[in-house]
Amino acid sequence: xxxxxxxxxxxxxxxxxxxxxxxxxxxxxxxxxxxxxxxxxxxxxxxxxxxxxxxxxxxxxxxxxxxxxxxxxxxxxxxxxxxxxxxxxxxxxxxxxxxxxxxxxxxxxxxxxxxxxxxxxxxxxxxxxxxxxxxxxxxxxxxxxxxxxxxxxxxxxxxxxxxxxxxxxxxxxxxxxxxxxxxxxxxxxxxxxxxxxxxxxxxxxxxxxxxxxxxxxxxxxxxxxxxxxxxxxxxxxxxxxxxxxxx
Amino acid sequence: xxxxxxxxxxxxxxxxxxxxxxxxxxxxxxxxxxxxxxxxxxxxxxxxxxxxxxxxxxxxxxxxxxxxxxxxxxxxxxxxxxxxxxxxxxxxxxxxxxxxxxxxxxxxxxxxxxxxxxxxxxxxxxxxxxxxxxxxxxxxxxxxxxxxxxxxxxxxxxxxxxxxxxxxxxxxxxxxxxxxxxxxxxxxxxxxxxxxxxxxxxxxxxxxxxxxxxxxxxxxxxxxxxxxxxxxxxxxxxxxxxxxxxxxxxxxxxxxxxxxxxxxxxxxxxxxxxxxxxxxxxxxxxxxxxxxxxxxxxxxxxxxxxxxxxxxxxxxxxxxxxxxxxxxxxxxxxxxxxxxxxxxxxxxxxxxxxxxxxxxxxxxxxxxxxxxxxxxxxxxxxxxxxxxxxxxxxxxxxxxxxxxxxxxxxxxxxxxxxxxxxxxxxxxxxxxxxxxxxxxxxxxxxxxxxxxxxxxxxxxxxxxxxxxxxxxxxxxxxxxxxxxxxxxxxxxxxx
Numbered sequence: 001x002x003x004x005x006x007x008x009x010x011x012x013x014x015x016x017x018x019x020x021x022x023x024x025x026x027x028x029x030x031x032x033x034x035x036x037x038x039x040x041x042x043x044x045x046x047x048x049x050x051x052x053x054x055x056x057x058x059x060x061x062x063x064x065x066x067x068x069x070x071x072x073x074x075x076x077x078x079x080x081x082x083x084x085x086x087x088x089x090x091x092x093x094x095x096x097x098x099x100x101x102x103x104x105x106x107x108x109x110x111x112x113x114x115x116x117x118x119x120x121x122x123x124x125x126x127x128x129x130x131x132x133x134x135x136x137x138x139x140x141x142x143x144x145x146x147x148x149x150x151x152x153x154x155x156x157x158x159x160x161x162x163x164x165x166x167x168x169x170x171x172x173x174x175x176x177x178x179x180x181x182x183x184x185x186x187x188x189x190x191x192x193x194x195x196x197x198x199x200x201x202x203x204x205x206x207x208x209x210x211x212x213x214x215x216x217x218x219x220x221x222x223x224x225x226x227x228x229x230x231x232x233x234x235x236x237x238x239x240x241x242x243x244x245x246x247x
Numbered sequence: 248x249x250x251x252x253x254x255x256x257x258x259x260x261x262x263x264x265x266x267x268x269x270x271x272x273x274x275x276x277x278x279x280x281x282x283x284x285x286x287x288x289x290x291x292x293x294x295x296x297x298x299x300x301x302x303x304x305x306x307x308x309x310x311x312x313x314x315x316x317x318x319x320x321x322x323x324x325x326x327x328x329x330x331x332x333x334x335x336x337x338x339x340x341x342x343x344x345x346x347x348x349x350x351x352x353x354x355x356x357x358x359x360x361x362x363x364x365x366x367x368x369x370x371x372x373x374x375x376x377x378x379x380x381x382x383x384x385x386x387x388x389x390x391x392x393x394x395x396x397x398x399x400x401x402x403x404x405x406x407x408x409x410x411x412x413x414x415x416x417x418x419x420x421x422x423x424x425x426x427x428x429x430x431x432x433x434x435x436x437x438x439x440x441x442x443x444x445x446x447x448x449x450x451x452x453x454x455x456x457x458x459x460x461x462x463x464x465x466x467x468x469x470x471x472x473x474x475x476x477x478x479x480x481x482x483x484x485x486x487x488x489x490x491x492x493x494x495x496x497x498x499x500x501x502x503x504x505x506x507x508x509x510x511x512x513x514x515x516x517x518x519x520x521x522x523x524x525x526x527x528x529x530x531x532x533x534x535x536x537x538x539x540x541x542x543x544x545x546x547x548x549x550x551x552x553x554x555x556x557x558x559x560x561x562x563x564x565x566x567x568x569x570x571x572x573x574x575x576x577x578x579x580x581x582x583x584x585x586x587x588x589x590x591x592x593x594x595x596x597x598x599x600x601x602x603x604x605x606x607x608x609x610x611x612x613x614x615x616x617x618x619x620x621x622x623x624x625x626x627x628x629x630x631x632x633x634x635x636x637x638x639x640x641x642x643x644x645x646x647x648x649x650x651x652x653x654x655x656x657x658x659x660x661x662x663x664x665x666x667x668x669x670x671x672x673x674x675x676x677x678x679x680x681x682x683x684x685x686x687x688x689x690x691x692x693x694x695x696x697x698x699x700x701x702x703x704x705x706x707x708x709x710x711x712x713x714x715x716x717x718x719x720x721x722x723x724x725x726x727x728x729x730x731x732x733x734x735x736x737x738x739x740x741x742x
Contacts, residue, residue, distance in 0.1 A: 061742040089435035095428030112436035
């Protein structure tokens with residue numbers, strides 16, 4: 001399959017009426033979402049609301065049963081590799097090869113993405129992601145979750161992807177690491193990268209996101225501008241929107 | 248990612264695999280096993296060469312002694328030499344002094360594999376003494392599977408242990424990444440699963456093929472057990488290619504196991520089960536199948552038949568009658584005399600011919616069984632990659648059942664050629680004794696010691712080339728099939 005060329009005016013992410021079923025269970029039931037350059041969108045929802053399914057659709061790991069998922073105009077279901085060229089993904093648990101250093105892990109993952117990073121470039125990216133120089137050459141098996149996430153961020157930075165997907169990015173991070181992470185993501189958004197984060201961390205959502213969508217029953221039931229509420233009010237609103245079984 | 252970038256990805260995967268301590272531990276264990284196996288193989292081949300050298304020395308000694316006796320008995324002496332003490336007589340030399348051997352010399356690649364033929368004698372003395380009835384079929388070709396449990400040879404390491412090393416090296420590629428979560432990071436990059444898996448398993452294959460071929464070459468050189476290689480380089484190249492295909496087959500099996508996305512434990516369990524089936528259970532079953540498809544004729548019935556033939560020959564006047572009948576086929580009527588039927592040498596020739604005729608069916612059945620067993624072994628071996636490679640290595644080593652079956656047939660033909668050489672001379676001496684000097688103690692009718700036919704073993708190379716090529720084709724096809732199946736399953740990343 002040849003590489004798809006994205007239309008110049010296409011939004012970074014356009015999900016229209018996406019439906020995904022797993023047997024009798026409906027994970028997404030008509031999800032609509034559009035994201036432009038530099039936007040930070042937080043997807044809130046309880047476990048099983050469809051956050052991970054949404055991410056899997058964007059990455060092309062799953063195909064929607066109905067509706068469309070386009071990344072920079074490329075159909076992620078039909079051309080997942082083409083769509084992933086524009087997406088960087090940081091999972092909840094960034095897993096690295098424990099026997100390789102941070103530099104080596106970064107160079108390995110960027111090689112998969114078709115990039116040739118020199119050692120100096122790799123060091124510079126890791127430093128930009130916030131990893132201390134001393135840690136660059138240490139084996140990743142000894143890294144904390146925050147350090148591993150910084151390597152994940154460095155991969156995303158190297159990729160210069162237009163869309164950054166974050167899955168529970170701050171869970172398990174200490175406050176300092178979470179603050180560092182927020183700053184890095186805000187900087188990326190400032191450079192024009194669209195960010196879609198699936199999270200439960202309302203404090204960080206309030207701090208980072210420009211738009212918040214509450215996902216329930218497989219679709220966004222409410223979209224909020226977090227700047228209009230403090231994070232306590234945001235939490236109350238979020239709990240109110242949850243189905244009774246999960247609230 | 249474009250195809251042009253694949254080498255870069257492959258290099259990254261190679262770096263990854265070579266950074267793992269487990270890889271080096273496996274490689275060191277593999278090379279050590281290969282060296283030890285080559286050493287035991289060299290020891291085995293050295294023993295075969297020693298036996299062969301002893302046979303050659305014995306033949307030369309017999310000729311030397313006979314020539315010395317000929318000189319000694321050519322002078323008048325006060326003693327008289329009986330025919331069984333007389334190497335200057337064609338019958339006496341043939342029956343009591345000649346040391347003629349049918350030999351099955353080790354091939355230059357004999358170090359590779361012990362086989363069914365290898366545990367049978369490599370040297371058979373072709374004599375015309377008292378144990379001539381079944382010495383061409385005195386041994387039975389046993390079960391290859393039972394033999395396989397015996398020697399720790401290179402074939403054992405290459406066929407049984409190398410797949411385990413490959414499973415340890417490549418069996419959890421992708422599946423361990425799946426378990427640890429690294430696969431999510433990999434899958435999120437703009438590269439399809441086929442390309443990533445292709446690079447990972449190609450890197451594993453490169454390491455495994457290099458280690459196996461390099462380790463085997465190193466072991467062969469260190470052991471010093473290789474013979475003179477002249478003319479066998481093509482066979483060695485075919486075997487190396489077949490071995491590489493065998494390694495690739497197992498790496499492809501690892502890729503197929505990974506493509507099932509059952510996790511590292513599931514992949515390892517499946518691969519070890521496949522290993523047990525292909526290298527232990529199936530060869531054992533095939534060995535048993537060969538035994539069933541080519542049943543060994545009753546040795547007791549053959550021995551009974553030989554005893555009856557002997558009893559018949561020596562009953563009453565039967566020996567004289569048989570000898571007279573035999574002489575009537577060998578001598579023109581004008582030289583036949585009734586007393587010739589009582590000449591002990593002619594009675595022995597007639598008796599051998601009588602035994603041949605009486606026991607022909609048993610000899611035929613035994614040789615047919617050996618040929619059938621080797622033919623079934625060749626056919627069934629292609630069912631399992633392990634047995635296919637075993638047969639290729641054994642054939643190149645000259646230790647396969649087929650070679651022993653051929654050797655038995657050649658030994659019978661050699662006995663016939665010796666008989667054809669001596670019979671006219673023995674008959675001529677009986678009809679018209681050679682004149683000897685006055686007072687000489689021996690008959691002095693035979694001095695053609697250097698003209699006695701020598702055994703010429705068949706060239707094992709053509710069979711080795713054929714089997715190695717067939718094995719290469721089969722293993723290559725099997726490896727391609729597994730690769731295609733794995734590629735088919737690796738259309739997309741698991742969610």
